[in-house]
Structure formats: structure tokens, C-alpha cells
Amino acid sequence: MNESPPLVAMIHAVPAAHRIAQEAFAQEFPRATVWNVLDDRLLDDARTTGGLTDALRRRMLRLIAHVMDGGAQGLLLTCSSYGEVVDTARALWDVPVLKSDESLFKAALSGPYRRIAVVASTPPAVPAAVAQLEALVPAVRPDRPVDLVTALSEQAAGAEPAAAARHLADALHAAGGTDADAVLLAQYSLAPARDALAALLGVPVLDGAGAAARELRGLLTPAGAPAVVS
Structure with a gap:
């Protein structure tokens, strides 16, 4: 049965x-x-x-x-x-x-990435994501430090995918995070911009759903x- x-x-x-x-x-x-x-x-x-x-x-x-x-x-x-x-x-x-994004963060911390960027389009998502990542580090990668950089672009909220990707890339550039090894999308609503953002930055862009x-x-x-x- x-x-x-x-x-x-x-x-x-x-x-x-x-x-x-x-x-x-x-x-x-x-x-x-x-x-x-x-x-x-x-x-x-x-x-x-x-x-x-x-x-x-x-x-x-x-x-x-x-x-x-x-x-x-x-x-x-x-x-x-x-x-x-x-x-x-x-x-x-x-x-x-x-x-x-808990599952996403665990997967990212288990990967080879040294410098990880977190991008968002709404302010509360940034500290929430960073807090989750930092809380997971001791359990997931205690012997490998991770360097986090964050970027916020409220212009990306509600924008069509290509435009949202450009706004996020600009915010990441302004935050000095364009040398990140991977970029994590801190909101599900940004997932449609994933592929366009990866093409702009040339690094993996990961989403949580x-x-x-x-x-x-x-x-x-x-x-x-x-x-x-x-």
C-alpha cells in the first residue's frame, strides 16, 4: 500500500x-x-x-x-x-x-567558497541572513573561516529579472564584494534574477527554495x- x-x-x-x-x-x-x-x-x-x-x-x-x-x-x-x-x-x-535559507546556507558553507556575498532587496533580510550564516559556521566549517560581505538594493525589489540583477550587481560593487567566490540570494523573490546575476558576476549565484x-x-x-x- x-x-x-x-x-x-x-x-x-x-x-x-x-x-x-x-x-x-x-x-x-x-x-x-x-x-x-x-x-x-x-x-x-x-x-x-x-x-x-x-x-x-x-x-x-x-x-x-x-x-x-x-x-x-x-x-x-x-x-x-x-x-x-x-x-x-x-x-x-x-x-x-x-x-x-537555512538549507542553502548549510550547502554554501559546506562548499569550497572562502568569500561569500549575501544580497537582498529588503533591509530586514540582510541581518537575518548574516545571523543564520554566522550561527552555522561553528557546526558546518569550524576549521575554515568564511569572509562575508553584504549588499542591499531596494531598487531590485519588484524589478524584472535582468534589471534586478543589474541593481544587485551595482550594490555588490559598491559594497566591495565583486571578488566573492559565491553569491547567496537572501530572498526567494530574487530567484528569477539568479542566472542573469551569475552571468554579470561570473561566479555561482545560489538561491534557497x-x-x-x-x-x-x-x-x-x-x-x-x-x-x-x-
Whole structure:
């Protein structure tokens, strides 16, 4: 008898992340049943308040409780600005809960890159990404230091991919990060600009949605189960 497909919930703060994450799961973890939950005020409210407030943290936890009560077997928060809430969620629920770019950062730190650039188009995403990367360094690469450089281009937000790539490349140049060995996109909404940015910079540009889908596939798929169910 075939087991039921695992139910994976994704909580989004911007509509673009929904589409990008959905496409990644369709490619990397098609066996999963995906449940999308969107609160499109989460990011704007965090910008208005200058970061996460206790009220915003409680709001995200209510959304997480909603999907857990609905039977979610895995959860991905696609907004990097709310990553810190995951630590609380992991203490409250015995279900895999991933931060938006956690899988990406682990993969990047496991790679050969010495100098890593993090680029974003919204201010809260920058410190959130750096905090996650720095927290992972002792566990993933304790014997190899990593040099981080960050760049922010709010002009890239909502721009079409080629224009977003140019804005991000300009911001990285201004930050002195054009000598980075790899560039990490700190937001799912920037994923469409990945290939154009890689062409401009001549280095690997990595995004988080596919990495998260692969990690949840490994956590939720029994050994030997088929990757695709027709």
C-alpha cells in the first residue's frame, strides 16, 4: 500500500515567494502535498516597525499553529526576516521546521567558497541572513573561516529579472564584494534574477527554495520511496 504524500506547509510574506517555492517543490519534491499560507502584510509591517516586534512574532506563531493544527508534517518559512521565529517553533512542535535559507546556507558553507556575498532587496533580510550564516559556521566549517560581505538594493525589489540583477550587481560593487567566490540570494523573490546575476558576476549565484525542498524531501520521504508519484 502506498503511503499518503507528506503534507508540507509553506508560510509566505510576499506572493512572489509562493510561486518560486511552489516551482522548486514541483521539481525537487513532487511527491509532497504543498499547503500555501500567505500573509502579505508581514514584510511591510516589519519594514514599518524597523524589524520584528513581539506582536509580529506572535502573529507568525499563530500562523504556524494554524498549519500544525491542520496536520502539516513539515514547514518552510519562506520569509527570511522571520527566521528567528523558527527557533521558538522548533521548541513547541515536533515537526521539521526550516528557515527560508537555512538549507542553502548549510550547502554554501559546506562548499569550497572562502568569500561569500549575501544580497537582498529588503533591509530586514540582510541581518537575518548574516545571523543564520554566522550561527552555522561553528557546526558546518569550524576549521575554515568564511569572509562575508553584504549588499542591499531596494531598487531590485519588484524589478524584472535582468534589471534586478543589474541593481544587485551595482550594490555588490559598491559594497566591495565583486571578488566573492559565491553569491547567496537572501530572498526567494530574487530567484528569477539568479542566472542573469551569475552571468554579470561570473561566479555561482545560489538561491534557497530548491535547497529547502531537497532537505524536506530527505526528512519526510521514507528510504526507498519513489521520488515521483505518477
